[in-house]
Amino acid sequence: MVKKSLPLSILLALLICTSSVTFAAVDPQSTIADNKVKFQQMSDNLIETNKKISTLNTQIEKLKNDISKNNADIDKNNKQIDVEKAHMEQLMKEVDSSQAVANRRIRAMYINGYNENIVGSLLSSKSFSDAVCKFEAVKEVISYDKKIFNGLAEKKKELDKSISSLDAKKEQLQKLKDNNDTNLKQLDDDKAKLQDLAKQFEQQRNNAAQIIKENEEKLIAHAVSVIDSSTSSISDMKNALMTLNSLLPQISTDSVKQKAKSYISSGNAKLADMIARSSAPAGTDNVTFKATYTMEATAYSGGTVTALGLKPVRDPSGLSTVAVDPSVIPLGTKVYISGYGYAICSDTGGAIKGNIVDLYMNSESECLSFGRRTVVVNIVAYPGEW
Template identity: 40%
Template sequence: MYKSNMATDMIYYILTSESIFDLFSRIDSINKIISVDKDMISEINKKKEDLVNDSKKIEERQEDLKKLSASIENDLAEVNKKKEEQESLLAKLNEEKDSLMSIIEANEVNLVSNTIDIVDSSDSISKLKDALSTLRGLLPQLNSSYAISLVEDAISNAEYKISTLEIEENSLSQENNNSGESNGGTSSSGNNGTNSDYLATHSMSATAYTGHGLTALGLKPVRDPNGLSTVAVDKNVIPLGSKVYVEGYGYAIASDTGGAIKGNKIDLYFNTLEECYSFGRRTVTVHVISN
């Protein structure tokens, strides 16, 4: 009754009973009121405890969130740091790539310059055709867009000059034939032989290799039986960039080197490992056509 702040009212309620039965009835009613009040207070206290516990849990979760936020900030700072490091490394790699491409471009331009000079200066159909074959074989191996454009222009120029010279030659031949027929005589033609004069000829121990990447000259290695393939040589025996003919293999550019390729040894590029195993090791004759 004291806790309910109803003590005075309840005492007055009991003392004003009209009879003994009314007294007991009023006391019972007061007991019921006090019991209900006690239950309500107990429930309120329980809810209060729950609120206190929930408040503690919220505080704990807030602390966890603070720790998680701090951890996320640290992780984000680490990610940003790594991102900056990667961007710096990428910039450095791009610089190195640009520098390497400049070297590759210079090597490729130097490699094709002599053949392009032949196209620009020669009026010999055989030399032009040989130069055209060389340029077509080199084109798939080039990486530099500038060198590629030079070779493509030279190929177009060589094709035009060959076509023009063949037309002129056919026209002149027709005139000679007509002149010979009018004189009642016959004309004789010279022998068209093959050029067997090589800069050098070597008997070499040949092995085979495959794999992708760039050669020592920065070219893409290729195996083209109908064009120019890639071979690795000792540059002290066969200069890098030389056009060679390997009997049993075909025409190739000496554009690669190897740690085991010393002296009269040559490594022939193939497209597959099976082809390398099939080739094995054998002795071949290598003709150096041009440097």
């Protein structure tokens, strides 16, 4: 099944709900499962939040690249504006220079009799050829100056158009820059919120993990004390080792698991030494039960965590999982069930009331094969006694 990403608003709402949870007032046995659920929930939330942070990082990186390109475009455009303005300044100098040249020509023409009254100048000509020469000279000068000024005017028009276009582009680029800066700030703010959310999810996950660890420590505590004790019998040592071996696959905290393994190793060494020193044959210790119940047994499978917070297992040669009514048999009790073997009462169920026990199986077909039958449930040890 594909997981959908949670929006930031929902993650923040989740934080408000989950941050009000207090982990201190906890029943060690009945709420291990609750804390495992919390741990998994916080882990999932953390994964989801980190995915969103990663997505934001990608968006931020892309936006920063866009901003960098935008800044480069602004710099390039500003340089083009500076170049065009320099061209305009040069053009205005050329206009001034051309105007000065034209003015000098006009003064020269005036000095030479080509005054501004062209008709009078022509009429004052000494001959027809002199009048033609004057006319052609004036015409040539006027045409030349007109061509120069027209060319300069056209250049100025093109430069004005180019500068106007560059100014418009500069305005567009600045708007884009402002928009990118606003978007970047929003992304940075969202990222900061998600990072704060991730920290709080991490803290809540750590709180739940600590409670799980403490309660798993309590589950193995009796077996550990038996192995540590110098007065334990061979039977006690065997039972303690069987308990640790059976609980091992159900424990989720690495440090507790390593501790259990360490005590299994040292316990086996002690047991071997005790057997070697004992004059009695191994396995002759009598087993006595604290209580015995005749119960109606059903079977179930599936599930990832029991009410006690352990992984449900079916281990015929070790310690399996069963569900009971806690008001009849306390959770955490070790039992021996006829036809099923040793088990820990670590689960409950809505239909498990009174003298009913639900036995965990590895598959639905095993449950169907088992059906419903009467069994004898023997109490081997209550919580904290094994």
